Amino acid sequence: xxxxxxxxxxxxxxxxxxxxxxxxxxxxxxxxxxxxxxxxxxxxxxxxxxxxxxxxxxxxxxxxxxxxxxxxxxxxxxxxxxxxxxxxxxxxxxxxxxxxxxxxxxxxxxxxxxxxxxxxxxxxxxxxxxxxxxxxxxxxxxxxxxxxxxxxxxxxxxxxxxxxxxxxxxxxxxxxxxxxxxxxxxxxxxxxxxxxxxxxxxxxxxxxxxxxxxxxxxxxxxxxxxxxxxxxxxxxxxxxxxxxxxxxxxxxxxxxxxxxxxxxxxxxxxxxxxxxxxxxxxxxxxxxxxxxxxxxxxxxxxxxxxxxxxxxxxxxxxxxxxxxxxxxxxxxxxxxxxxxxxxxxxxxxxxxxxxxxxxxxxxxxxxxxxxxxxxxxxxxxxxxxxxxxxxxxxxxxxxxxxxxxxxxxxxxxxxxxxxxxxxxxxxxxxxxxxxxxxxxxxxxxxxxxxxxxxxxxxxxxxxxxx
Numbered sequence: 001x002x003x004x005x006x007x008x009x010x011x012x013x014x015x016x017x018x019x020x021x022x023x024x025x026x027x028x029x030x031x032x033x034x035x036x037x038x039x040x041x042x043x044x045x046x047x048x049x050x051x052x053x054x055x056x057x058x059x060x061x062x063x064x065x066x067x068x069x070x071x072x073x074x075x076x077x078x079x080x081x082x083x084x085x086x087x088x089x090x091x092x093x094x095x096x097x098x099x100x101x102x103x104x105x106x107x108x109x110x111x112x113x114x115x116x117x118x119x120x121x122x123x124x125x126x127x128x129x130x131x132x133x134x135x136x137x138x139x140x141x142x143x144x145x146x147x148x149x150x151x152x153x154x155x156x157x158x159x160x161x162x163x164x165x166x167x168x169x170x171x172x173x174x175x176x177x178x179x180x181x182x183x184x185x186x187x188x189x190x191x192x193x194x195x196x197x198x199x200x201x202x203x204x205x206x207x208x209x210x211x212x213x214x215x216x217x218x219x220x221x222x223x224x225x226x227x228x229x230x231x232x233x234x235x236x237x238x239x240x241x242x243x244x245x246x247x248x249x250x251x252x253x254x255x256x257x258x259x260x261x262x263x264x265x266x267x268x269x270x271x272x273x274x275x276x277x278x279x280x281x282x283x284x285x286x287x288x289x290x291x292x293x294x295x296x297x298x299x300x301x302x303x304x305x306x307x308x309x310x311x312x313x314x315x316x317x318x319x320x321x322x323x324x325x326x327x328x329x330x331x332x333x334x335x336x337x338x339x340x341x342x343x344x345x346x347x348x349x350x351x352x353x354x355x356x357x358x359x360x361x362x363x364x365x366x367x368x369x370x371x372x373x374x375x376x377x378x379x380x381x382x383x384x385x386x387x388x389x390x391x392x393x394x395x396x397x398x399x400x401x402x403x404x405x406x407x408x409x410x411x412x413x414x415x416x417x418x419x420x421x422x423x424x425x426x427x428x429x430x431x432x433x434x435x436x437x438x439x440x441x442x443x444x445x446x447x448x449x450x451x452x453x454x455x456x457x458x459x460x461x462x463x464x465x466x
Contacts, residue, residue: 046407048452049102051077051090051433058083061435061449063121065137066421071127073425077433078121078137079449086110087118087139087150090449101451111150112163115143120178122193122244126185131156138183138193140176145169147178147195147209164223166193166209174200182244182254194232194244194254205278206232206239206256206267232267233277233285236260241295245302245311253311255288255300264288264295264315264326289332293319299349301357314349314359323347323361323376325391325402335359335376335391335402341367346420346435352428356381360422360432362415363406373408373417373434373452381428407432407452413440416450429454 052060059082066077077090090100090108100108112118120140127133136151146168152159169175180196193209209218209229218229233239237259244254254267265285267277277283289295298315312327314335321338338344346362356378363374378401379388388400408416420434431453439445 046452046454048408048450049105051101051106051449051451052088052108053101053448054083054446056438056444056446059447060088061447062419063119063139064419064421064433064435064449065121065123066423066431066433067123067125067135068423068425068431069125069127069133069135070426071130071133073427075423075431075433075451075453076123076125076135077421077449077451078123078139079419079433080118080121080139081110082447084110084113085116085118085142087112087121087137089137106451111137112139112141112148115141117141117143117148120181120195122181122183124183124185124191126189134185134189136183136185136191138178138181138191138195140178140181141165141168145172145176147181147193149183149191149193151191164226165220166223166227167218167229168220180240180242182242184244184246184252186246186250187248188250192244192246192252194242194252194256196239196242196256203234204236204238204240205234206242206254208232208244208252208254231278231281232283241298243298243300243313245300247303247310248305251302253300253302255295255298255311255313255315257295257298257315262293262295262319263290264298264313266300266311266313288313288326289315289317289324291317291319293317294324297345297347299347299359301349301351304351304353304355308351308355312349312351312357314347314357314361316344316347318343323359325349325357325359330394333392333394333401336361336363336374336404338364339366339369344371346417348420348422348432350422350424350430352381352424353426354380354428358422358424358430360407360417360420360430360434362417362420370409370412371415371417372406373420373432374404374406375422375430375432376402376404377430379403408434408436408450410436414438 063080074092079088081088089111090106098104098107100106123137138149147166150163176198178195179198183193191211197205212228216225216228219227239256241257267285270284271282277285294317296316300313302311309327317324322334323336325333342364344362349359351357358377363372388402390404391402394401415437417434422432436448
């Protein structure tokens with residue numbers, strides 16, 4: 001606890017910077033690239049830009065997943081191009097020699113164009129140094145109702161690309177595999193994917209796929225036998241909004257939504273029977289929040305170092321219209337409240353090296369108000385003598401823990417962060433990729449992809465020129 005208590009009014013300053021001198025909403029209509037500067041408090045400033053900016057009738061930036069390369073600390077983003085039905089991949093180019101984004105500081109490319117592919121993307125990067133790292137993306141193939149995985153394994157001079165079909169539906173009219181996916185690399189660089197399998201004539205299920213190289217029970221074509229696919233649990237709506245993370249030693253924890261009961265659960269392997277999962281497969285599916293209809297858009301982080309919390313979960317309480325947080329020490333806490341007539345869809349959480357959580361989320365404060373990109377962080381990251389301004393007070397604390405700020409309120413007709421993904425860099429700076437949906441009227445709408453980071457993230461120039 002800080003020794004001095006001061007009641008502080010959090011001032012949210014939105015300064016939108018454009019060479020054309022227009023608002024972000026106007027720039028969207030004109031097609032101009034814009035960099036905006038956003039100062040949610042006195043301690044830090046945020047700088048945002050477009051990764052891929054489009055106008056009607058295009059639609060990019062849904063199912064966004066961001067990863068930070070541990071080798072060079074630069075962001076990479078996977079996302080879905082709904083207009084073309086492609087899996088997309090964008091990476092930051094410090095030199096400005098890219099082909100997309102504000103100032104051409106991003107390189108965007110379609111990496112799977114075979115049919116309608118690229119929903120439910122999840123990206124991770126594993127690295128030792130510039131001569132040894134891996135990039136992996138799990139995603140759903142809508143055309144074939146299958147779970148797919150694409151990766152780059154990079155050595156001193158060359159990267160090897162591999163695209164695996166992990167498992168396909170025998171009849172995509174009733175079975176769809178990988179409708180939700182969440183992928184992480186283990187400590188040794190082995191990919192692990194948690195996924196949701198939807199079944200229209202039977203039980204849905206939560207499953208996990210691990211790369212085993214040989215002797216596995218799934219994988220198709222050139223990848224036959226290279227993956228092991230196992231069921232964790234099943235039931236109607238069981239396993240939606242799946243979020244996987246691994247502890248420092250590679251132990252998986254999976255948060256998910258049980259739609260039939262409206263429950264938030266977390267699955268982990270103990271080797272014992274648990275009736276909430278499936279028979280005697282060794283998985284436990286722990287009930288986290290007993291309130292009805294909670295757990296949508298869950299985002300889980302697992303233990304990074306010995307002594308930290310085993311896991312943390314940020315999620316949406318649809319019944320009470322609240323952004324919530326859970327860890328085994330504090331239990332369930334309210335972080336922020338939404339308009340009672342609204343329903344959000346974007347939530348993403350990460351934890352810094354000190355164990356302080358941050359949550360990026362879609363904020364809807366009033367039914368007719370545009371949705372904003374907001375962030376909730378521990379007041380301890382600011383170290384400015386002020387406490388929190390939102391949410392519950394945790395056990396053992398005297399004052400509010402969370403500090404909520406609006407990061408992007410772009411203006412009328414714009415919905416921010418319906419899809420959002422956040423990671424915290426090694427320097428402690430949150431980096432956020434998110435969607436921006438423009439809807440002026442029926443038949444005149446588009447979705448673009450944006451990125452925002454704190455000012456002291458030095459790879460981003462203060463002002464990017466188109």
